[in-house]
Amino acid sequence: MPTQPTPNPQNLYLGAGEVWLDRFDPVTFLPTGSYRHLGDVDSLELNTVVKSLEKKSSMDGARGTYANVIVSADIDVTLKLAELDPENFALAMLGSTAPWTQAIAASISAGVINNGNAIVLDRWYDLGYLNPHVTSVGSLLAGVDYVVDYPTGMIKFPSTGTAAAAVYTWVGTAPAVTGGKVWYGLGAIETYGALRYRSAANQITGVQMLLDIWNIQLMPEGNLQLIAEQFGEATLKGKVQVDTTKPVGQRYYRVRQLPSSVYVPA
Numbered sequence: 001m002p003t004q005p006t007p008n009p010q011n012l013y014l015g016a017g018e019v020w021l022d023r024f025d026p027v028t029f030l031p032t033g034s035y036r037h038l039g040d041v042d043s044l045e046l047n048t049v050v051k052s053l054e055k056k057s058s059m060d061g062a063r064g065t066y067a068n069v070i071v072s073a074d075i076d077v078t079l080k081l082a083e084l085d086p087e088n089f090a091l092a093m094l095g096s097t098a099p100w101t102q103a104i105a106a107s108i109s110a111g112v113i114n115n116g117n118a119i120v121l122d123r124w125y126d127l128g129y130l131n132p133h134v135t136s137v138g139s140l141l142a143g144v145d146y147v148v149d150y151p152t153g154m155i156k157f158p159s160t161g162t163a164a165a166a167v168y169t170w171v172g173t174a175p176a177v178t179g180g181k182v183w184y185g186l187g188a189i190e191t192y193g194a195l196r197y198r199s200a201a202n203q204i205t206g207v208q209m210l211l212d213i214w215n216i217q218l219m220p221e222g223n224l225q226l227i228a229e230q231f232g233e234a235t236l237k238g239k240v241q242v243d244t245t246k247p248v249g250q251r252y253y254r255v256r257q258l259p260s261s262v263y264v265p266a
Contacts, residue, residue, distance in 0.1 A: 013206030039083030077238035086181040092234035095183040102177035111170040129174035214243035
């Protein structure tokens with residue numbers, strides 16, 4: 001979309017677009033060169049915060065401004081992530097993802113319950129596997145004397161059944177799990193990356209741009225709603241850092257106007 005001389009309503013801005021993040025290596029804090037799409041981002045905001053030192057004149061009663069000096073300037077970024085995949089969840093929890101697997105257990109003949117201690121009725125106990133196949137617990141009747149929550153791998157002995165407050169073991173199997181992800185809250189306190197935003201080609205109005213932030217520190221802000229009556233989202237706050245590899249005057253971020261025509265492969 002070409003720009004127009006002002007005044008012109010085509011210069012009003014109602015933005016839309018896509019956002020990518022190159023999350024820096026957690027050990028070296030250097031770019032990986034690989035950008036991951038953050039999915040649907042509900043909003044992206046830049047806020048330039050300027051602090052100044054003002055000197056009032058003491059030479060007349062009006063006390064007018066004698067000098068005003070900018071002593072610091074920061075760029076704050078706010079993102080609201082609508083897609084909560086494992087990588088975005090990790091960003092919202094100051095964590096990082098890693099592969100998660102569960103080895104197959106083809107034959108479990110004496111699975112431990114409650115660390116080998118006597119159980120308490122109506123309490124849940126972790127069997128140590130996700131989605132286990134419990135074939136028996138002593139002579140107890142499945143669904144009556146004990147129930148299993150298979151996704152979490154937990155077992156309960158209802159007080160309405162015949163189970164006693166005793167030591168039990170279980171018999172069964174557990175499947176292999178591959179392709180999963182695990183992440184730990186507060187496992188990666190310092191999260192840095194390079195952020196890129198591109199305006200949508202069909203945004204309603206406003207100049208189309210390509211924004212590059214060379215170095216940004218990301219921190220979660222606000223609540224992460226896991227149970228709610230609306231779509232969950234994660235809010236991230238970013239503090240733009242200096243990139244000393246860039247020339248002076250170009251060390252924080254860059255915005256380029258996109259060309260009005262885009263190459264389309266034949």
